[in-house]
Amino acid sequence: MTDTHHDTAPLAFLKGHGTENDFVILPDPDGRLDLSAADVTRLCDRRAGIGGDGLLRVVRSAAHPEAAAYADRTEWFMDYRNSDGSIAEMCGNGVRVFARYLQRAGLTDAGDLAVATRAGVREVHIAKDAEDGTPGDVTVRMGVAGLPEDEVTVTVGDRSWPARHVDMGNPHAVAFVDSLDQAGTLDEAPAVAPAAAYPAGTNVEFVVDRGPRHVALRVHERGSGETRSCGTGACAVMVAAARRDGADPAVTGRPVTYTVDVPGGRLVITETVDGQIEMAGPAVIVAEGVIDPEWLGLASR
C-alpha cells in the first residue's frame, strides 16, 4: 500500500464467488489503494486473512492508468490479482462477480453493462431475479478465443498428454484425459512444454466428456493453484472441445453451446457465429465487512 491511503479508516471489503471461484472484493472507486503483492497474498490467505482465489479491486476506469483509455466506454475497471499477488489479464468468473457487486452496491441495475479489464472491455448481462427470488445468472461476452497452432504437452508425474493452447485474454493449456483423477492432487503446477509457448506461465485444464456437448474439468490456475472453477478456463475448454468435435460456428453458421461442469458448479458456454464466447452462470456476494487497517499495515504507511 502506498501513502495514497494513509488514514486509519477501516477499509470496506466484500466476499463473493462464481461457481466457488472465490474473491475478495475491494471497492476503491477513486483508485487510492496501491496494493502490493504481499497485501494481496495476506488478504487472500484462507487462514490468516479473508481468503480467496483472487482479489477484485473495483476502480473507476478514469482513475486507473491501465483503464483510462476505456473511460468513455465504461465507468468501471476490474483490477484482478491472483492469490499469490500476481496480476492476470482477465478473470471470467471475476468479471461476473464484479458485475454482481456493482448491482448490489446500486452502481448498476440488472441488464447490460460493460467492465474494463486488462484484456479489454467485456460486455456483461445481469439477468433479473426469478419470481421466487432466485438471483439471475450473470453472462459475460468473453471475446474471441485465440488458438495458436503450437504443439503443447502437459505432464503430471509420469503421465503426459497433448494439450490445446487457447488464449482467452490469458493463457490456457487444455488436456483431454480419461479420468479427472489422472491429474493427481494438483498440489504443484503441472509441467507444460515447450516453456516458450507460455512465456508468462499458464493455467492448465484437465477435461473429460460427460455426454454430448457436455464436459467436466479440473483446473490448476496460474498464481492460485487448484481452484473449484475458472471462467476463462471453462471457455478455453469449451472451444477446445468444440474444435475436437468438429464444431466451428464460423464454418457451420450455427452457434454451438456446451455445458461445462467445474468442481464448484456448472457454466453454460456458447460460441456465436462471429466467434464470441458467451459464458453464463451464477455470481454471488456472500459477505461484507471491514478490514482492520492496523492488520493490513495501513496505519504505518
Ligand SMILES: N[C@@H](CCC[C@H](N)C(=O)O)C(=O)O
Ligand atoms: N479464475 C479466473 C482466472 C484468473 C486468472 C488466472 N489465474 C491467470 O493467471 O490467468 C477465471 O475465472 O477466469
